Amino acid sequence: MEKKLLVTGMDFLLDWVGQHIKSAEIVCSGDVSEENLSRLVKDADGILYMQAKSYPITRKIIESGEKLRFIQSAGVGYERIDLKAATDNGVVVMNMPVGTTVSVAEHTIALILGCAKNLVKAHENTVKGGWRILGLGVELWKKTLGIIGFGRIGIEVVNRMKAFEMNILVYDPYVGKEDIEKMGGKKVDLQTLLKESDIVSIHSPLTKETENLIGEEELGLMKPTAILINTARGELVDEEALYKALSERRISYAGLDVFRQEPVEADNPILKLENVILTPHMAVQTLDAVVRMMNQNGIQIEKALNGIYENVVNPEVLEKLKK
Known part of the structure; x- marks a missing residue:
């Protein structure tokens, strides 16, 4: 069965990210309501959390992912992702700490x-x-x-x-x-x-x-x-x-x-x-940083789709996955 990546916060995926992702069908959603994301995540292997809007990835969303394995924050911050819920459910949470x-x-x-x-x-x-x-x-x-x-x-x-x-x-x-x-x-x-x-x-x-x-x-x-x-x-x-x-x-x-x-x-x-x-939360918004960060996101997600996790912020989950 083909893997699926859910991209939240955007109706489309930037080419810089998508060119690196070969192992999954990509579904993008600009509707970041809990109801909609809970529906879309059901058969997703991973989430790419785009922080274009201030919205949470809640316990309900995480627990609706019947085969969810990872959540990737596209930037440094991950405070709006329910880290405890992810850890409780064996979901790896990663971020992108360097590019910005x-x-x-x-x-x-x-x-x-x-x-x-x-x-x-x-x-x-x-x-x-x-x-x-x-x-x-x-x-x-x-x-x-x-x-x-x-x-x-x-x-x-x-x-x-x-x-x-x-x-x-x-x-x-x-x-x-x-x-x-x-x-x-x-x-x-x-x-x-x-x-x-x-x-x-x-x-x-x-x-x-x-x-x-x-x-x-x-x-x-x-x-x-x-x-x-x-x-x-x-x-x-x-x-x-x-x-x-x-x-x-x-x-x-x-x-x-x-x-x-x-x-x-x-x-x-x-x-x-x-x-x-x-300024409107634009410190990262330079062409150089966006290209660098999106390329790194694509590479990191492709690895995650194949079971290799980097920049993990809840490393205790990795121990669970080994058992």
């Missing part, structure tokens, strides 16, 4: 520079015929950059920001002091990082421990001249507290590529602020 690193790091730096130099406000004023300075920008040279989460992206941001001779502070409870110092940083606790940093950039994964990592208390520790950057996950920041801090000028600026609700809701008050630069 450079593009997200570069987008982070673009937001840092945009905020520090008031670029969006200056552009808008200039195209309207204005020719005046709308508040002074700041130099990054010799300032302090705080990195929250020192994984691949955090490290790449630091590598690039060294050109500004910035002092680097890092908060990551899972990375050792020596590894941080090798990269020219200093390991500190979160409170110290927030108090001393001129730029705070978030690169943590979303977990139960990191949800609302930056709230009212944490924002209150930051300098009034500080800039907050988030290209990780919207749920890491308490948006109400952030809006209050920005509107009251208790921090200077924020650059956000992610939001708690995506697409961002039209009545989100952050949209009305002047001291923000906002």
Whole structure:
């Protein structure tokens, strides 16, 4: 019997992915309702989870897959996949952690520079015929950059920001002091990082421990001249507290590529602020990153269809499969 791959979140599959998948019929669905996916997954061997929309892969969907063997997240994040349900049912969950690193790091730096130099406000004023300075920008040279989460992206941001001779502070409870110092940083606790940093950039994964990592208390520790950057996950920041801090000028600026609700809701008050630069979860959206990531997805899925699993995030399932 021919194998089947269910692609969720898209009505079509990009050629870059499909050219590598030879072992399965491919069925794509832009309808990501639980009812529809539960129906389509019944005879699927695998799911390619495309995160074009914010939607979950629930226990019901997973348990509806009568021969489901794996779920592949097309990107780094997999927090909307019910990992426990997958593990309970012997379903391997994989992600794609590498292909997006450079593009997200570069987008982070673009937001840092945009905020520090008031670029969006200056552009808008200039195209309207204005020719005046709308508040002074700041130099990054010799300032302090705080990195929250020192994984691949955090490290790449630091590598690039060294050109500004910035002092680097890092908060990551899972990375050792020596590894941080090798990269020219200093390991500190979160409170110290927030108090001393001129730029705070978030690169943590979303977990139960990191949800609302930056709230009212944490924002209150930051300098009034500080800039907050988030290209990780919207749920890491308490948006109400952030809006209050920005509107009251208790921090200077924020650059956000992610939001708690995506697409961002039209009545989100952050949209009305002047001291923000906002982008639509597009840090990974460069031609280079998309081609690289989609090729890697296709190769990894073809291997999974043939029982070879890479970048597994619930490795305990592999032990079950051996028995």
